Amino acid sequence: MNTLWSWIVAPLAYGFMQRGMLAAMLVGVLCAIIGCYVVLRSMAFLGDALAHAVLPGVAIAYLMGTNLTAGALVAAVVVALLISFFSRQGAIKEDTAIGIVFAAALALGVALISSVRTYAVDLTHIMFGNVLGVSPADLWLIAGIGAAVLLTVLVFYRQFLVVAFDPVLAATQRLPVERLRLLLLLLIALTIVVSLQTVGVGLVAAMLVTPGATAYLLTRRLPAMMTVAALIGAVSSISGLYLSYYINIASGAAVVLVATTIFTVVFLAAPGRGVVWQRGR
Amino acid sequence: MTPSPQMTDKPAHLEVERLTVAYGRRQVLDNVSFRVEFGERVVMVGPNGAGKSTLFKALVGLVKPQSGAIRIHGLSPGAHQDCVAYVPQREEVDWRFPVTVADVVMMGRFGRLGWFRRPTRADRAAVARGMELMGIAHLAHRPIGELSGGQQQRVFLARALAQDPHILLLDEPFTGVDAATQEATLSVLDALRDQHVTIILSTHDLGLAAARFERVLLINRRLIGDGPPAQALSRHLLTEAFGGQVLALPDGSVLVDQCACHQPEPESIVVK
Numbered sequence: 001m002n003t004l005w006s007w008i009v010a011p012l013a014y015g016f017m018q019r020g021m022l023a024a025m026l027v028g029v030l031c032a033i034i035g036c037y038v039v040l041r042s043m044a045f046l047g048d049a050l051a052h053a054v055l056p057g058v059a060i061a062y063l064m065g066t067n068l069t070a071g072a073l074v075a076a077v078v079v080a081l082l083i084s085f086f087s088r089q090g091a092i093k094e095d096t097a098i099g100i101v102f103a104a105a106l107a108l109g110v111a112l113i114s115s116v117r118t119y120a121v122d123l124t125h126i127m128f129g130n131v132l133g134v135s136p137a138d139l140w141l142i143a144g145i146g147a148a149v150l151l152t153v154l155v156f157y158r159q160f161l162v163v164a165f166d167p168v169l170a171a172t173q174r175l176p177v178e179r180l181r182l183l184l185l186l187l188i189a190l191t192i193v194v195s196l197q198t199v200g201v202g203l204v205a206a207m208l209v210t211p212g213a214t215a216y217l218l219t220r221r222l223p224a225m226m227t228v229a230a231l232i233g234a235v236s237s238i239s240g241l242y243l244s245y246y247i248n249i250a251s252g253a254a255v256v257l258v259a260t261t262i263f264t265v266v267f268l269a270a271p272g273r274g275v276v277w278q279r280g281r
Numbered sequence: 282m283t284p285s286p287q288m289t290d291k292p293a294h295l296e297v298e299r300l301t302v303a304y305g306r307r308q309v310l311d312n313v314s315f316r317v318e319f320g321e322r323v324v325m326v327g328p329n330g331a332g333k334s335t336l337f338k339a340l341v342g343l344v345k346p347q348s349g350a351i352r353i354h355g356l357s358p359g360a361h362q363d364c365v366a367y368v369p370q371r372e373e374v375d376w377r378f379p380v381t382v383a384d385v386v387m388m389g390r391f392g393r394l395g396w397f398r399r400p401t402r403a404d405r406a407a408v409a410r411g412m413e414l415m416g417i418a419h420l421a422h423r424p425i426g427e428l429s430g431g432q433q434q435r436v437f438l439a440r441a442l443a444q445d446p447h448i449l450l451l452d453e454p455f456t457g458v459d460a461a462t463q464e465a466t467l468s469v470l471d472a473l474r475d476q477h478v479t480i481i482l483s484t485h486d487l488g489l490a491a492a493r494f495e496r497v498l499l500i501n502r503r504l505i506g507d508g509p510p511a512q513a514l515s516r517h518l519l520t521e522a523f524g525g526q527v528l529a530l531p532d533g534s535v536l537v538d539q540c541a542c543h544q545p546e547p548e549s550i551v552v553k
Contacts, residue, residue, distance in 0.1 A: 166374045172341045172367050173392035220424040225379050
């Protein structure tokens with residue numbers, strides 16, 4: 001018992017571990033809750049695209065010597081607006097618009113980064129996260145943006161529900177469907193930006209989709225789905241960090257692997273809604 | 282309190298005047314005009330792609346007309362959406378979404394609740410009444426993913442009833458549902474007529490249209506027939522609407538072959 005306790009508290013002796021744990025948990029919960037909409041609206045591709053598209057923003061911020069997170073934030077919002085603009089014209093489908101904007105932004109990011117030689121270390125951090133490098137200021141930023149995003153989800157719960165489930169009904173009820181979609185897109189973009197530090201560009205899509213998909217298999221109503229997803233997100237984040245500490249592997253990857261393991265177990269064993277059962281119907 | 286024209290409790294009447302709708306360059310509705318009185322019950326028939334769904338969408342303001350006008354109580358549709366309930370075809374939503382039957386029916390009340398008001402006892406009563414009328418009260422807490430096609434249709438109808446509409450628009454409510462659901466729907470429509478709710482319904486089933494409705498709109502891009510079944514579904518007009526799908530039988534009746542429609546098995550309907 002004593003050894004288990006010391007096993008748990010040992011990493012927390014370090015300030016950077018405490019901040020890392022807290023940041024990872026906040027991000028895990030935030031991604032999981034927003035991720036429920038990503039799962040239900042089949043926006044996994046969009047989430048991945050948005051994550052990669054912040055790269056030029058980070059590169060420009062780095063070149064200008066300003067805050068990287070602020071750069072990522074601006075880039076994510078611009079890309080979200082561009083995707084919404086292109087697909088709203090109706091000339092091309094949304095996934096095509098995403099493909100174009102995402103690849104262009106990524107190319108711009110790589111082009112900018114390739115001009116800077118000393119960038120390698122920071123690039124790795126952006127791509128795969130560096131949760132142990134979270135500063136107190138970063139932590140405040142994550143907490144602040146996270147609280148704003150969750151509050152918006154709560155306040156507009158009913159509107160997001162109708163727009164996600166039945167946009168036709170939403171339109172007949174005079175809800176501004178396009179604006180609500182854009183708002184959701186912005187919330188996803190914000191979530192991605194604050195997640196970069198913990199899981200990075202390459203893995204944030206997994207944090208958005210995997211806990212939500214797992215919770216979908218276990219629950220029957222959206223509030224329950226969000227709660228269970230948040231729980232899975234938090235558990236994955238914390239156990240991922242312990243794994244990372246004790247077997248010395250990259251923290252972002254460890255978090256995602258834990259989440260994926262939980263998903264796999266639930267996928268195979270879920271009562272009622274596992275895919276095996278769905279196919280059997 | 283002075284009654285404003287929008288707030289009248291009198292069921293709405295509806296005018297469609299020279300309505301033309303186009304998707305890009307393709308004209309879907311061409312110069313369609315008709316008028317539906319308070320509490321009237323109208324069935325709309327026509328071949329696939331005739332513009333029936335488009336007409337419904339124009340009536341609730343989901344598609345913008347190229348020209349022409351729609352008036353409800355003499356006002357444009359935007360001023361009235363609270364009193365118009367629209368039941369779209371079932372394929373328009375994702376039935377694997379994690380919501381229960383009661384959740385979906387409650388969505389019918391959201392329009393009245395506005396942005397931030399919490400549902401009241403009256404809202405919950407309307408939801409319960411809608412489910413009761415459609416015989417799905419026992420399914421209230423069931424996830425919608427577990428429902429049959431007929432039950433899904435009943436959920437959509439219960440949601441429309443919970444809206445307390447003056448005008449009820451139903452797009453193909455009988456496609457792919459069981460006979461019990463069809464009868465339940467028709468008897469609810471009978472009850473609504475007694476409350477002077479105006480009903481417009483589209484269907485592929487010409488036999489049903491002729492047997493259960495007193496007025497038929499026959500459309501294929503244009504309004505081809507409008508009147509009692511015997512008049513609007515005459516051999517002449519049916520041939521005009523359905524073209525080669527119409528077969529005249531020796532006894533004077535007409536066979537409309539709707540093999541081309543998206544239903545699982547070919548279906549033929551005889552209209553006297």
